[in-house]
Amino acid sequence: MKALVYTAPGKVEVQDIPVPEGRSGMAKVKMHYCGVCGTDIGIFAGKHPRAQAPLTLGHEFVGSIEEICDGSGRFAPGDRVVAYPLISCGHCLACRTGHPHVCETLKLIGIDRDGGMAGYAWIDEDVLFKVPDTLSDQIAALVEPLAVVVRSLHQAEFNLLDTTVVTGAGPIGVLTAIVLKHSGASRIIVSDVDDARLELCRSFGFETVNVRDASLVDYVKDSTNGEGVDIVFECSGVESAAVEMTKILRIGGTICMTGIHKAPRTVDLREMNFKEQKLIGTRVYTKREFEMSVAYAQELAADLEKVITQTVPLSKSEGIFAMIADPSVNAVKVLVDCQA
Structure with a gap:
């Protein structure tokens, strides 16, 4: 064979x-x-x-x-x-x-x-x-x-009408956004550096940010009156997303680490303390x-x-x-x- x-x-x-x-x-x-x-x-x-x-x-x-x-x-x-x-x-x-x-x-x-x-x-x-x-x-x-994404939403304790950011528009990121849409998320923002992948996301009705051209932090803050979103699904595995994820999350919100980071990253732990944010891992x-x-x-x-x-x-x-x-x-x- x-x-x-x-x-x-x-x-x-x-x-x-x-x-x-x-x-x-x-x-x-x-x-x-x-x-x-x-x-x-x-x-x-x-x-x-x-x-x-x-x-x-x-x-x-x-x-x-x-x-x-x-x-x-x-x-x-x-x-x-x-x-x-x-x-x-x-x-x-x-x-x-x-x-x-x-x-x-x-x-x-x-x-x-x-x-x-x-x-x-x-x-x-x-x-x-x-x-x-x-x-x-x-x-x-x-x-x-798809099972990876189902696990991720369970770990994040997603609730109906939650506002969300998905960092990374690879296959898992796009599938995460699709599942969020069908699960009743009130807002889905997807970030990436690839215009073609972001165009695919827009075809589903998702908001998109190309982080090569614009600041995801500024976009989220400007569009949420500075409050941030309920859940961030980190699907990119890149350092810049790890640095920014606490800044786009609301007080008491949850970060779900769906993507696998291959190296240690800088995370603003002080912001997690002050905002009482939650960080949850997910694997398979x-x-x-x-x-x-x-x-x-x-x-x-x-x-x-x-x-x-x-x-x-x-x-x-x-x-x-x-x-x-x-x-x-x-x-x-x-x-x-x-x-x-």
Whole structure:
């Protein structure tokens, strides 16, 4: 079968590799589509601390079951499925106290073991979820990043009519804003440096600020009578957002750290004290939130479809990371067609 294999920093290859073998309790899944995540970009760059070459990439995938090895009866050949890709140890403190999604040795399919940018994969049956017939394969491939956003809103304790800022208009930032719209946010301001991504945000009705041309702090203060917003979702992972997030948040407001910062940042802790602001972290999602996102994707399908900007055949995917990095391409969410 063909697979997109990370072979060295800055290098991926489409290789013909053997179809892996399954074991009891696993299903052989024919891959249909797999999304490219920011984590995949980090792996390609050689910056992920765990990913080791050779590695078949991909943890945001949808496919159909072709075979089940000693299954439970929950699934049958032909079922379309998505997979909860987290692998927890089951015995650390987090796992023992009901938080296996933040396991001390958390691993993921597509990072710590071969993933879904391939013709087939064998997946443990107990992490599979059926895809409704009304949900397209392409939208189903967005269930995993959608689950990240669902977790983020839960962690932030979002309330109806909250005012919000989303810093960063990458895939997670755009999905966050979409979920906020459907969840009843009274105001959604999205900041970024990319005009094309901000134009996409404006097509959804969001306010936008290009922080290369204007001050986000001034915009928020001027448009809120100096009060700030209820919640800031930091989705960019960049230093300037960390510096400014306390300044655009109201007294008693919440900052939700959705984006992963790869280095220590300067944060105005004095302002957090004086304003009694709350800072909450969020990492991936629970199994329940992943399951919820399968159903939720149906409600958001029309908006989610607009986020998918490119689909690349697996057979021609060796240049996919160069394409994503090219600003003229205007990539937001890119899918790999695993059967093309």
